[in-house]
């Protein structure tokens with residue numbers, strides 16, 4: 001060995017993006033544990049058809065965490081039970097979603113503001129399932145309430161098995177550099193594994209985050225959009241990237257309902273075209289394509 005430590009790189013959950021096809025592609029490129037996009041616990045328990053489709057996953061994705069969004073402990077526990085019965089290897093609780101209509105319901109990042117209520121959620125969910133139960137938190141709600149450490153300690157004492165930290169506060173949204181020192185303070189405060197997340201765009205960044213924070217693994221979100229080969233340890237040749245793109249489009253067509261598939265194809269091809277000459281001019285046509293085949297031929301024209 002050359003002393004280079006093996007990095008545990010994971011795909012971050014992203015609503016509208018990290019569905020089964022994209023997760024599978026990330027895995028094939030080398031991603032470790034995968035996580036579903038956020039799944040509304042109440043809609044799942046009510047057997048909503050669209051939510052059921054969102055929860056679709058494949059045996060090849062294992063190990064796979066399914067992420068829940070909610071605020072009612074009993075509903076979250078029931079949703080967790082169902083996902084476990086359906087084969088989830090872990091259940092993750094979303095404590096970071098900043099969307100106004102979500103936090104207005106006390107869900108996502110709003111849980112950071114309610115340590116007592118959150119403790120009850122942890123306890124109820126932990127009791128409901130056998131598989132590991134993890135949470136994904138922010139640095140806090142805003143700069144005056146940086147309470148990631150408080151939440152992490154409560155989580156540990158309630159039997160939560162791991163914590164992912166995206167250190168921005170809810171009010172920071174995506175502005176500024178993610179303050180990695182917050183990840184370090186959580187790592188130092190608990191004994192359960194802490195996964196670092198935020199602004200990692202390369203293996204060098206992931207290594208730097210690991211060294212700076214002592215995190216057990218690194219989660220990559222936006223930098224994987226149009227670049228799932230970021231998970232591979234080495235450069236990926238152009239023809240291999242083309243093969244990955246073709247396979248991704250095929251998986252979308254095979255696995256997603258028709259009403260979603262074409263938008264997903266266009267969206268991902270737009271990301272895959274980032275930085276290519278002519279990409280900006282090509283994109284509107286991509287979103288007007290009548291089918292995946294047409295979208296692909298528009299895409300290859302700038303590839």
Ligand SMILES: Cc1cc2nc3c(=O)[nH]c(=O)nc-3n(C[C@H](O)[C@H](O)[C@H](O)COP(=O)(O)O)c2cc1C
Nearest residue numbers: 012013014015037038136166198199200220221222
């Ligand atoms: C389009 C989009 C959707 C997201 N959806 C979720 C989600 O469903 N659940 C979640 O915990 N985080 C979600 N996030 C946050 C990411 O998981 C991650 O914490 C954030 O993007 C910071 O990591 P990055 O700098 O590597 O992108 C989302 C982010 C983006 C850009």
